[in-house]
Amino acid sequence: MTSGVALNGVSKSFGAVDVIHDIDLTIASGEFVVFVGPSGCGKSTLLRLIAGLEETSRGEILIGGRDVTDADPSDRGIAMVFQSYALYPHMTVAQNMGFGLRMAHRPKEQVAEMVQHAAEILHLTPLLDRRPGQLSGGQRQRVAIGRAIVRNPKVFLFDEPLSNLDAELRVDMRIEIAKLHKQLGNTMIYVTHDQTEAMTLADKIVVLRAGRIEQIGSPFELYNDPDNLFVAGFIGSPKMNILPVGVEPHALVIDGQRLPFEAPIALATHATVQLGIRPEHLRLCDEGGQGLHLDVDFTEFLGGVTYLYGHLASGLPVVVQGASGLAPRLGQSIRVTFDPAHARFFDADGQRIRDNKDEVAAAQAISKR
Numbered sequence: 001m002t003s004g005v006a007l008n009g010v011s012k013s014f015g016a017v018d019v020i021h022d023i024d025l026t027i028a029s030g031e032f033v034v035f036v037g038p039s040g041c042g043k044s045t046l047l048r049l050i051a052g053l054e055e056t057s058r059g060e061i062l063i064g065g066r067d068v069t070d071a072d073p074s075d076r077g078i079a080m081v082f083q084s085y086a087l088y089p090h091m092t093v094a095q096n097m098g099f100g101l102r103m104a105h106r107p108k109e110q111v112a113e114m115v116q117h118a119a120e121i122l123h124l125t126p127l128l129d130r131r132p133g134q135l136s137g138g139q140r141q142r143v144a145i146g147r148a149i150v151r152n153p154k155v156f157l158f159d160e161p162l163s164n165l166d167a168e169l170r171v172d173m174r175i176e177i178a179k180l181h182k183q184l185g186n187t188m189i190y191v192t193h194d195q196t197e198a199m200t201l202a203d204k205i206v207v208l209r210a211g212r213i214e215q216i217g218s219p220f221e222l223y224n225d226p227d228n229l230f231v232a233g234f235i236g237s238p239k240m241n242i243l244p245v246g247v248e249p250h251a252l253v254i255d256g257q258r259l260p261f262e263a264p265i266a267l268a269t270h271a272t273v274q275l276g277i278r279p280e281h282l283r284l285c286d287e288g289g290q291g292l293h294l295d296v297d298f299t300e301f302l303g304g305v306t307y308l309y310g311h312l313a314s315g316l317p318v319v320v321q322g323a324s325g326l327a328p329r330l331g332q333s334i335r336v337t338f339d340p341a342h343a344r345f346f347d348a349d350g351q352r353i354r355d356n357k358d359e360v361a362a363a364q365a366i367s368k369r
């Protein structure tokens with residue numbers, strides 16, 4: 001069953017308000033794709049466009065190679081799970097799960113069989129005769145997912161399905177959804193603003209901002225190779241440190257402090273840039289080594305790691321990830337340094353300054369002549 005999804009130049013306006021701008025996106029059959037982005041950026045709208053719950057203003061949507069731009073939601077081969085599970089309170093779990101099939105006049109035995117099957121996958125078999133009021137939040141959410149599974153959709157659409165659950169249950173359900181994807185192998189599109197959910201579930205993350213795609217990539221790519229400051233700051237927790245720096249041929253000037261640095265060629269044309277460096281890529285200097293002076297404001301001991309929250313002389317905040325035993329006293333001044341290989345640079349517009357490898361190779365070849 002091929003069940004890829006393609007969006008070609010999809011836009012959506014509500015009256016005069018443009019909410020989704022010219023989105024091109026290809027999702028392979030069986031892929032788990034997560035839409036992330038700040039509140040109001042258009043994640044739900046995009047999902048609802050794919051579901052057919054909203055009409056596109058421009059562009060086309062294909063599911064399994066078929067143009068469904070004007071097709072009814074029921075005729076798209078999709079099933080959607082919402083944040084509010086919206087179960088019928090007077091029906092049992094089994095009746096809730098089978099409701100859509102009964103409405104579609106499927107034979108009674110077939111409905112019972114499909115409900116049994118979904119219940120087994122979701123470990124709901126012992127609860128089939130209960131009513132929603134007699135279930136925990138996580139169990140209710142599993143029923144809502146079960147209602148989607150019984151429809152045997154080509155594509156599952158999830159809109160923040162876990163955000164009503166408490167932290168521990170969210171983690172459990174996240175793992176359940178990952179297992180479900182492995183087991184069923186369907187295409188899944190999942191909306192969340194929880195970037196841990198995005199990182200752990202996705203084959204591919206789509207980062208949205210104000211109705212536009214900022215970057216598409218695997219969790220690894222987005223974390224290590226962000227295209228711009230927005231993605232760099234959005235993916236990762238605690239956030240990547242972003243510091244304005246002056247570029248000199250053999251040094252970076254950070255908050256008035258000069259650190260020796262062999263600037264890559266791509267930086268040569270910039271007097272000032274934004275340096276992005278993740279907390280785990282900053283480390284305390286050895287005795288006598290050169291580094292940035294930082295005053296420690298507070299520390300967070302998380303067991304395996306400790307985060308030091310400090311600031312530079314000008315007040316710019318900096319977070320350093322340290323080993324578990326690391327415990328500088330509050331107010332203490334420390335010095336930190338970083339491996340240049342992990343430094344990411346961004347221009348005044350927040351776009352990544354990439355070191356063009358060919359340029360570097362050419363320059364090295366010339367300097368050797």
Ligand SMILES: Nc1ncnc2c1ncn2[C@@H]1O[C@H](COP(=O)(O)OP(=O)(O)OP(=O)(O)O)[C@@H](O)[C@H]1O
Binds near residue numbers: 044
């Ligand atoms: N029916 C509507 N009429 C007018 N504007 C709408 C409508 N639905 C959504 N919007 C607007 O479209 C934008 C995107 O909304 P959407 O619900 O897609 O955001 P979201 O990314 O899902 O946000 P959240 O994370 O808060 O759920 C918002 O500015 C919202 O106000």
Ligand SMILES: [Mg+2]
Binds near residue numbers: 043044045
């Ligand atoms: Mg939403």
